[in-house]
Amino acid sequence: MKAVQINAVPYGSTGRIMFQLADRVDADGGEALCAAGFTWQGCRRKDFVLTGGLLAKTAHMYLARLTGRIGCFSALPTAKLLRRIGEFQPDVIHLHNLHGWFIQLPMLFSWLKKHDIPVVWTLHDCWAFTGHCPHFAMAGCEKWKTGCGGCSQYRDYPRSWFDCSAAMWKKKKAWFTGVKDLTIVTPSQWLADRVGESFLKDYPVRVVHNGIDRSVFRPTDSGFREKHHCGDKFILLGVAFDWGARKGLDVFIELAKRLDGRYRIVLVGTNETVDRELPENIISIHRTQDQRELAEIYSAADLFVNPTREDNFPTVNLESLACGTPVLTFRTGGSPEAIDETCGAVVDCGDIDALEREISRIERERPFTREACVKRAAGFDAKERFEEYIRLYKAVMDKQK
Numbered sequence: 001m002k003a004v005q006i007n008a009v010p011y012g013s014t015g016r017i018m019f020q021l022a023d024r025v026d027a028d029g030g031e032a033l034c035a036a037g038f039t040w041q042g043c044r045r046k047d048f049v050l051t052g053g054l055l056a057k058t059a060h061m062y063l064a065r066l067t068g069r070i071g072c073f074s075a076l077p078t079a080k081l082l083r084r085i086g087e088f089q090p091d092v093i094h095l096h097n098l099h100g101w102f103i104q105l106p107m108l109f110s111w112l113k114k115h116d117i118p119v120v121w122t123l124h125d126c127w128a129f130t131g132h133c134p135h136f137a138m139a140g141c142e143k144w145k146t147g148c149g150g151c152s153q154y155r156d157y158p159r160s161w162f163d164c165s166a167a168m169w170k171k172k173k174a175w176f177t178g179v180k181d182l183t184i185v186t187p188s189q190w191l192a193d194r195v196g197e198s199f200l201k202d203y204p205v206r207v208v209h210n211g212i213d214r215s216v217f218r219p220t221d222s223g224f225r226e227k228h229h230c231g232d233k234f235i236l237l238g239v240a241f242d243w244g245a246r247k248g249l250d251v252f253i254e255l256a257k258r259l260d261g262r263y264r265i266v267l268v269g270t271n272e273t274v275d276r277e278l279p280e281n282i283i284s285i286h287r288t289q290d291q292r293e294l295a296e297i298y299s300a301a302d303l304f305v306n307p308t309r310e311d312n313f314p315t316v317n318l319e320s321l322a323c324g325t326p327v328l329t330f331r332t333g334g335s336p337e338a339i340d341e342t343c344g345a346v347v348d349c350g351d352i353d354a355l356e357r358e359i360s361r362i363e364r365e366r367p368f369t370r371e372a373c374v375k376r377a378a379g380f381d382a383k384e385r386f387e388e389y390i391r392l393y394k395a396v397m398d399k400q401k
Helices: 011-026 055-068 076-086 105-114 165-176 190-197 249-258 289-301 315-322 353-366 368-378 381-399
Strands: 004-005 031-036 048-050 091-097 121-123 182-186 204-209 234-239 263-270 282-285 303-306 329-330 344-348
Touching: 004 011, 004 055, 004 076, 011 031, 011 381, 031 076, 031 329, 055 182, 076 105, 091 381, 105 165, 182 381, 190 204, 234 289, 234 315, 249 263, 249 353, 263 289, 282 329, 289 303, 289 315, 303 315, 303 353, 315 329, 315 368, 329 353, 344 353
Parallel strands: 004 031, 004 091, 031 048, 091 121, 121 182, 182 204, 234 263, 234 303, 263 282, 303 329, 329 344
Antiparallel strands: none
């Protein structure tokens, strides 16, 4: 099996998935080729192809902002990549995030339509079927179902200086439909349902949940409570890497005002800007790249609170469960799909009163055991998810024979 993986960046969660899938293909006796529009000094993989680089990406970004035509530039880097893919002669092409100013989308999809190669496309957000935005829940917008326009988020990522959402919706529909053998993968049933309401509805959709490394995320002893003087406090933990209204920063600030001294809130992934918004009774821990340290923090907490207002299938929920800590989340996107009645609870999105009541109930009754949380997390093992992708690759390849 020869598989091509294409993603906007070679880092972060999507970049990690791309490389881990490539490694799994190699382990199965196959060969992988990975492509992204940006790199970093530590990337020394022989199977990695840089598409354009920093200068090309910067030029693409500013041209896209100036014209609103996102994904319409980087012609030379795209042509170079397509030649390399042609020489590689893959059996399957796996697309990941394509928003990120690194590839010319009409060229890519025109090439895919001309070549008889099975394509798998994992959608990590909603961008593929909207005129601009990766998420629309907070805006309460459903224009993407029939055609965008009058976008309230065009100045947000991927930022544009003009509202071209109506034209971009039509362009995306023309680009992304008509691929002969394309299977869409979503990490949540919620996103699969949205795809079914979009112009991508004629493609088959498979749900493959995100997975986690349970050799890292597991119950882990540490001196976290002592270090941060939490003692026997009931620790409420929040973890995000882009704290703001979307991730519910204001919710934690409000909870800090309401909850008494029995509780202590810990937020991970903050920075100096976020720190200026936090009251003194919230412990702020800046972004950490050390996953084992993160596992220690999850394990030390009594309850993981995820008041996200827009999300697909947040892996932080899985990480917490794997460390034995139950999850309380808003009913948002695919966030509730990670838990069941044995390991967590769900309240309506934005209902802080209900969130507070549920926190109080869980602190009082302690209804969820560490063992139940770990058992639930076992169903989201990363190795099993990669095996699911390999089976999908083989299925779409066999289908073409």
